[in-house]
């Protein structure tokens with residue numbers, strides 16, 4: 001009997017082993033002949049020329065997933081002579097797998113507009129470096145790069161940035177320069193003046209008033225800091241961005257500003273909610289909840305429409321245009337410091353170099369959430385407000401020894417309505433799904449199943465949940481196999 005029972009046990013073990021999967025893992029690698037670009041220095045502000053060199057070096061080394069394209073030129077204000085003879089390139093950095101191909105993947109466009117708001121280019125460069133450096137080692141980033149087409153415009157307003165000191169704080173006049181360097185009166189030079197408080201103003205056009213959305217309501221005084229320009233899209237810089245957006249499939253748009261510490265949603269030009277207000281507020285709320293991960297323990301980022309959060313409306317704004325005209329998810333962020341934490345406007349726009357990384361880190365997880373949550377397409381506005389919440393579920397599927405299970409099917413089921421999503425784990429056993437693709441509400445129970453195990457979670461307001469599954473804890477039982485085994489045992493027992 002002992003021998004027979006042992007035989008049965010062996011059979012059961014063989015059956016169970018056959019039920020679990022084991023897939024070999026293959027890895028890719030960098031081209032060893034290339035030289036890695038130097039790390040970007042986030043303890044100081046970059047110059048425009050350094051930015052050019054940095055983008056070229058990154059493109060050269062990370063050519064599999066990063067490409068650089070010139071989408072237009074600035075007016076070309078010359079920092080030495082003051083003439084208009086040095087048009088500067090406006091770059092778009094694309095980051096994606098199969099980077100040379102326009103794929104059927106959600107496009108995300110992140111850019112920067114106001115010359116003195118120096119944290120914007122640094123944040124965008126930080127994102128660029130983080131995505132490519134961690135592509136092979138960080139599963140979430142790997143998924144993002146594979147799943148999206150990310151377009152970064154770190155320095156749309158290159159003329160204005162150079163005029164404002166080109167990264168050197170000691171060169172800034174007063175609280176700094178905001179607009180581009182358009183020669184409004186055609187005199188051949190950029191005419192400026194310094195006001196009673198020591199702040200500099202003058203010619204140029206405000207990029208955040210120049211877009212064709214309620215443009216006519218904007219500021220028509222050419223010397224004003226918020227001058228909307230002689231016509232919608234009068235500026236080569238805003239034309240370049242407009243044309244790029246029109247020629248690519250863009251799902252979501254974020255323009256980076258500073259300083260205030262807030263996430264701004266449309267409408268920017270009016271004290272009115274959009275048809276997608278519930279969606280926008282949930283998105284912005286989840287972004288702000290992810291801020292200050294490495295900074296203050298409690299987020300001080302606010303969110304809402306500009307009139308609610310910063311106290312004024314802004315006609316002709318870029319995020320209103322992308323959303324209002326093209327139904328693209330459009331938001332703006334005002335990076336830190338908060339107004340109350342800035343000793344003065346100069347410091348608010350050009351924080352001390354020691355603060356650059358702190359402020360980037362504070363917003364970075366919110367930025368990552370914005371990207372993850374942009375895996376949705378807004379319903380047409382005329383169909384009303386219905387729009388699924390972004391809710392990200394991600395994690396690893398491993399066997400009982402901790403080894404990743406690649407190619408494993410993961411089923412995510414909303415139990416209240418039976419809607420399901422299926423995804424497959426990557427070579428690291430990683431999966432990520434966005435519940436925005438199915439109908440769900442906060443409080444729903446969601447079951448995540450893979451490799452014979454499952455776990456239930458409750459959708460909450462956090463917007464993101466990590467669920468790791470370990471195969472072998474509760475092996476899936478194949479009913480047919482059970483019947484076969486029971487019959488076999490019955491035969492054995494009868495013979496005893």
Ligand SMILES: [Zn+2]
Pocket residue numbers: 114117256257258
């Ligand atoms: Zn701004």
